[in-house]
Amino acid sequence: MRKMLLLTSMLTALSASALPALAADCDITVGLVMELTGPAGEYGQAGAKSVDMAFRDFNEAGGVNGCKLVTDTRDSQSQGTVAVDQATQLVNIKKVPVIIGGIISSVSLPILTSVTGPAGVVQVSPASSSPTLTQLGRDGKTNGVFFRTITSDALQSVAAAKHALGQGLKKIAIIHVNNDFGVNLVREFKEVYEKLGGTITSVTPYNEKQASYSSEASAAMKGEPEALYLISYPVDGATIARAWISGGGPQKFMLNDGMNSSEFISSVGAQYLEEAYGISSGTSPTKSTEYFNANYEAFSGGIKPDAPAADRSYDAGAIVALAIAKAGKPESAAIKTAIPEVVADGGEPIYAGKDEFAKALGLIKEGKPIKYEGVIGPVTFDQYGDITGPFRLWRIQGGEVKTVGEMSAEEVTKIKAEIQK
Numbered sequence: 001m002r003k004m005l006l007l008t009s010m011l012t013a014l015s016a017s018a019l020p021a022l023a024a025d026c027d028i029t030v031g032l033v034m035e036l037t038g039p040a041g042e043y044g045q046a047g048a049k050s051v052d053m054a055f056r057d058f059n060e061a062g063g064v065n066g067c068k069l070v071t072d073t074r075d076s077q078s079q080g081t082v083a084v085d086q087a088t089q090l091v092n093i094k095k096v097p098v099i100i101g102g103i104i105s106s107v108s109l110p111i112l113t114s115v116t117g118p119a120g121v122v123q124v125s126p127a128s129s130s131p132t133l134t135q136l137g138r139d140g141k142t143n144g145v146f147f148r149t150i151t152s153d154a155l156q157s158v159a160a161a162k163h164a165l166g167q168g169l170k171k172i173a174i175i176h177v178n179n180d181f182g183v184n185l186v187r188e189f190k191e192v193y194e195k196l197g198g199t200i201t202s203v204t205p206y207n208e209k210q211a212s213y214s215s216e217a218s219a220a221m222k223g224e225p226e227a228l229y230l231i232s233y234p235v236d237g238a239t240i241a242r243a244w245i246s247g248g249g250p251q252k253f254m255l256n257d258g259m260n261s262s263e264f265i266s267s268v269g270a271q272y273l274e275e276a277y278g279i280s281s282g283t284s285p286t287k288s289t290e291y292f293n294a295n296y297e298a299f300s301g302g303i304k305p306d307a308p309a310a311d312r313s314y315d316a317g318a319i320v321a322l323a324i325a326k327a328g329k330p331e332s333a334a335i336k337t338a339i340p341e342v343v344a345d346g347g348e349p350i351y352a353g354k355d356e357f358a359k360a361l362g363l364i365k366e367g368k369p370i371k372y373e374g375v376i377g378p379v380t381f382d383q384y385g386d387i388t389g390p391f392r393l394w395r396i397q398g399g400e401v402k403t404v405g406e407m408s409a410e411e412v413t414k415i416k417a418e419i420q421k
Helices: 002-026 041-060 080-092 105-119 131-138 153-166 180-195 214-220 234-246 262-268 287-300 310-327 332-341 354-365 409-419
Strands: 028-034 069-075 098-101 122-125 146-148 171-177 199-206 227-231 253-255 276-281 348-350 370-374 391-397 400-407
Touching: 028 041, 028 080, 041 069, 041 098, 041 234, 041 287, 041 310, 041 354, 069 080, 080 098, 080 105, 098 105, 098 310, 105 122, 105 131, 105 146, 105 180, 122 310, 122 332, 131 146, 131 153, 131 180, 153 180, 153 227, 153 253, 153 276, 153 391, 153 400, 153 409, 171 180, 171 214, 171 234, 180 199, 180 227, 180 409, 199 214, 214 234, 227 234, 234 262, 287 310, 287 370, 310 332, 310 354, 310 370, 348 354, 354 370
Parallel strands: 028 069, 028 098, 098 122, 122 146, 171 199, 171 227, 227 253, 253 276, 348 370
Antiparallel strands: 276 391, 391 400
């Protein structure tokens, strides 16, 4: 009897010790390469938390056939070379089927060209807007594995130029970050803005992580501009804006979408930004928006839901999760095919959160189509992984970013076509 009890105890102990190993074997790891430090650190920290939140919600809804999605998060340090090294480890050693990231284009581009594209591993960027990413797709250099939950600067620039002129900003100076993102956005914006009747008095590039930007601000003031178009990130952007204001520059600004940041506003001073305008890709609020805004700050440990890239990073995580469920297996080729399908028109609308994801999983098992309508609104992907959708026009008032209008994708496309005639 004693031997029997001992044997039973041993078997019970062995079974219990095996459970975590079996659970771990079932986990599906998704790689995250985010800008957790460096000039874009605010973006990456918010983005990583958003993906974690999306996966938490998805796992609580049932996961992929009972298996959990987990993240292996790496810091790119806002540097392309570091990002490539981290992505290479994730793909070659961890064998991840998907990488979410980077946030900024100067990180996403080298990951795509050096790692995910050649390896055929899916990559989803929440916030990289460089037109170069589209061109790589057109040139057949991405293997169709790249997707992003933000519109290309080729379209954003049209909305930005139209919005700036609509607010009376007809004579502007530009200060921009000197990387692929900044250079491309300036080129696209300049073409549209000038053809629509605006005047650009100067274009001043800047290098990141400088203690002072007084010389750049002084250079940009030549030609007596009426406003400044600041293409930057929140930390450097606040330093540049303060230098511009203290140097006597007009307190009128056009801002890129990533400057939609409470940290930027508080660092500069809300009183100086009452005539600051910007655009973001996205639509009117959905049930996903309401859910995210109500729950993100508590989940993230204090990061506000309007933090740069937070909203679209949740959507990136949700789309990846639903695509893996749709594919039925953690294989890049199947996930690549499934990503456009989970946001395609004609599917049952699905929103953010555990209950909605549980509904989606049920529909997927029944072989029925779904359409995830995210925090940034309903989007679809074209053949190059770009999203199509309207733009939100905003301004800063009383220290808060407030929506003042919307520009449809059709209107943007029409303007783009007319100026290229």
